[in-house]
Amino acid sequence: MGYSNFGGGNNLDDSHEQLIERNPLRNVCSETVADNDHGHLKKPKINKFALICAIMASVANALLGYDIGVMSGAVIYIKDQFSISDVQVELLVGTLNIYSLFGSIAAGRSSDWIGRRYTFVIAATNFLAGALLMGLSTSYTFLMIGRFFAGIGVGFACTVAPVYTAEVAPASYRGFLTTFPEVFNNVGILLGYVSNYGFSKLPANQGWRFMLGIGAVPSVILAVGALIMPESPRWLVMQGRLADARRVLDKISDTMEESRRRLEDIKEAAGIPRDHNDVVAGQKRTTGEGVWKDLLIHPTRRVRHVLLCALGIHFFQQAIGFDTVILYSPRIFEKAGITSNNEKLLATVAMGVMKLVFVLVAMILLDKVGRRPLLLTSYAGVFVSLATLATSLTVIERDPTETVRWAVIVSVSMVLSAVAFFSIGAGPVTLVYSAEIFSLRLRAQGIGLGMVVNRVVSGAISMTFLSLYKAITIGGAFFLFAGVSVVGFVFFFLFYPETQGKTLEEIEGLFGSFVHWRSIG
Secondary structure (H helix, E strand, C coil): CCCCCCCCCCCCCCCHHHHHHHCHHHHCCCCCEEECCCCEEECCCCCHHHHHHHHHHHHHHHHHHHHHHHHHHHHHHHHHHHCCCHHHHHHHHHHHHHHHHHHHHHHHHHHHHCCHHHHHHHHHHHHHHHHHHHHCCCCHHHHHHHHHHHHHHHHHHHHHHHHHHHHHCCHHHHHHHHCHHHHHHHHHHHHHHHHHHHHCCCCHHHHHHHHHHCCHHHHHHHHHHHHHCCCCHHHHHHCCEHHHHHHHHHHHCCCHHHHHHHHHHHHHHHCCCCCCCCECCCCCCCCCCCHHHHHHHCCCHHHHHHHHHHHHHHHHHHHCCHHHHHHCHHHHHHHCCCCCHHHHHHHHHHHHHHHHHHHHHHHHHHHHHCHHHHHHHHHHHHHHHHHHHHHHHHHHHHCCCHHHHHHHHHHHHHHHHHHHHHHHHHHHHHHHHHHHHCCCCCHHHHHHHHHHHHHHHHHHHHCCHHHHHHHHHHHHHHHHHHHHHHHHHHHHHHHCCCCCCCCHHHHHHHCCCCCCCCCCC
């Protein structure tokens, strides 16, 4: 085993122990500060510049969140204005995920080719065009064209945001910062719900246009922010621009010692000799070529394990049907007995608040209790919530009278419970974990591949949910999703190592041994 040549085709297969032995700087922990009086370690303060970078990058995920939240309410009025069928509603809601595939695939390569910053600009430009086109739509066809551009923008945004955030965050609070994309996704969803409720007061043929068109605002914020924030230091190293990488690391690290250590770690992972301290000969060292071969055609045992974990966590996040809860929440509340559009939209706002609160809780806990415990707790809670929701909806469908008012209350409560459990683990941990586990060279395109799986599964479920619940009842649909969450729990329990507190370079040594059930921590 050994390091690949920089920009070459082999994978990084060194164990964690070998990395420590060859790099003594790893033994110096500059991300914690000793308390000499008490012999304890103090948790470091969060670097403000790294925090700002993470916030700006995470605005990208607000685009997806806003679109998901706002479309759940806007489609009520769009259906009436354009007299579209349920199948057309499914296509309108679900095709965004299909279109985003193209953005996710392209984003992995563009992140390696032109950098993380300019990939953000591409995302913002596409979503801006999509938001304006949807807001000005005069027909269903025109609306679908706007969805295409918005989908491309979402695909770019969802891929590059976790990559960039993970690469600027120090190991000691990487979980906290890498949760930001999910936090902003939830902020976007909540803003979409609030937009639905606020603009529903306008005439029906105008309100939904404002709901969709106002999505152009975060697009502009993202584009401007991308031009201000620095490039990822790991991408700069991959291009051989070591001096530029050092300058960025000096800003996002708390001490010069920490900055030097992080640079040495990145150089070692990239296969650059230590005596190179400026620009590596050859200008641009890589544009992402050969990565697909290393990921899919000739992967090592370690890469296969990483790929299994990355694709699996994205698959189960969507296969448990959570996007249907968000996208079709007004329909679910209607089935539960809430008939007023105003009350349905208010209920979605409550759901958005619940989602945001619990993802903030996850942000605090990720670097304290770890990824595995939150992930396992989340899927167990989602199972209980969805199974109970399915039971209560089945009771309501069979006897929709006043005698089952308890079932209405239980249904609404279980929707909120499912949202809470999802947001404390399955939502944020998916982005954090998949951004951490790929090696430097494979990271951008590996995360892009994970997002492809995410969007395919989400699109397939959201485009078939109405047909599914008509075929097996809405209670049956949620029983199905509850069963999938059990399979997900077992999968994570067996195969997922804990990554809490380790540098991105150290994490590579955790993979290759597939079964991790012996250790929860």
